[in-house]
Amino acid sequence: MxxxxxxxxxxxxxxxxxxxxxxxxxxxxxxxxxxxLSLADEGMFFVNAKPSASKYPGVSPAGPARPGTVAVNQMYVHYRIPAQRTGAVPIVLVHGGGLSGMSYETTPDGREGWATYFVRKGHAVYVVDTPGRGRSGFNATAINEAKAEGNVSALPPSVLMVTAELAWPLFRFGPSHGTAYPDTQFPVEAFASFASQGVPFAEALLEGGGMATGPQALAALLDKIGPAIVVVHSLAGPFADALVGLRPALVKAVVNIEGAQSVVPTDAQIAAYRGVPVLELFGDHLDAPVFTGRPRYEARKAVVERINRVEGGRATLVRLPDVGLKGNSHMMMQDRNNLQVADFILGWITDKAR
Structure with a gap:
């Protein structure tokens, strides 16, 4: 249709x-x-929901709600299936920290995002809000309990919200808030629109946090839809390592965009990459003094080397400036040349992951 x-x-x-x-x-x-955009189907669903007893579900307009059961750890999924499906393997798009699936939808300045562009190129696409983010919701029980009992011990140490002042250098739009790199590809004139996409790291309110819930939810998604190419970004980078360990036969390829280095993959996870093509992709200005640049590059370089030491390892590390795409930020899926970056990824998929 x-x-x-x-x-x-x-x-x-x-x-x-x-x-x-x-x-x-x-x-x-x-x-x-x-x-x-010609589609055979489009829709939304949830996976991975688990029932959880809540002693403190909160207060409704009618008064305090009685203890009961709530759903937790669910993951929201928005899918689009093209009418002409030339890409045999679906693509799953997983956002980074403090963000939601909106990262891959329309860009802050109103251009087409990867979610529809990959569909336009013949792939079924699944965009997720990982557990605790956006439309996936979170478990507010600990907040209600702390207020009811005057005891904050059940609360997480922090529920981070990324400020504009932190985001600007962290995502490498420029060296400091309001100052852009001369060659930046990010549409800095639309920064206010980008800031509106930010959401709290509310997965901190889920048992085990993001690393416990995100990979499990992605595994549940692949159990439902079958084999897929998985694209992860930033803080979701370690999700790919865990997911390949959980479902090696269902992950047909991984594109890891500036993946976080905070969780080092285990030897078992590295071994599970056998035969799985991996593209580790980084933007420009990696030597900016933030941890989304050079430290992540070096950490993922070490992961690539570990994967390639395994028989059948097929990992590649690419800096976009080295292939002629300059000025890209940490948010390369929203940069002005985002569709050129998408074409590079699609070319790699055609070459390595069909």
Whole structure:
């Protein structure tokens, strides 16, 4: 079927052209999602929900709610299946820290994101909000308990929210808040829109946090949809190592975008990469004094070397400037050249992961 948003945009554009009054704003709106998108199916579902007893579910307009059962650890999934499916293997897009699946949707300045672009190129695409983030929700029991009993021991040490001042250098838009690198590809004029995408690290309120819940939820997704190429970003980088260990036969390839170095993969996880193509991808300005640059590059380089020492290891480490794509930030899926980066990934998939 024709994607409804594309159909509306095309109809609106045709109407305005017919009236002789199309303007810049209308043109931008019509082009913002890349034009009509032909889909066989689109929908949403949840995986990995677990029942959990809650003594303190909170207070409703009718008064305190009685203890009961709530769902926890669920993961929201939005899928799009192209009408002409030329890519045999689906792609699962997993966001990074303090963010949600919106990372892969429309960019902050209104251009097409990878979620629809990969569909346009023939792949079924599944975009997730990992447990504790965005539409996946979180478990508020500990907050309610702390207030009811005056005891904060059940609360996590922190529920981080990334400030604008932290995000700007951390994501390597520039050396300091408000100062961009001269060649930055990130649309800094739309930074306020990017900041609106930020969500709390509420997975801290789930038992075991993100590393306990994220890989398990992704494994549940692959159990449901079958083999897939998994793209992870930033703090979700270690999810790929864990997921390959959990479901080696269902992970057909991994694209790890500037993956975090905080969790070192085990020898068993490295061994599970046997025969699984891996692309470790990094942007520009890696020598900026933040841990999303050179430290992560060196850490993932060590992982690539470990994978390739295993018989059948097929890992590749790439810096985008080395392949002619310069100025990319930590948020390369939203940079001005995001579709060029997507084409590079698709080329690698065609070459290595079909």
């Amino acid at each position: 024709l994607h409804i948003f594309g159909k509306i945009a095309a109809a609106a554009c045709a109407l305005l052209v017919g009236c002789g009054s199309i303007g810049p704003a209308a043109t931008a709106t019509a082009a913002s999602i890349g034009g009509p």
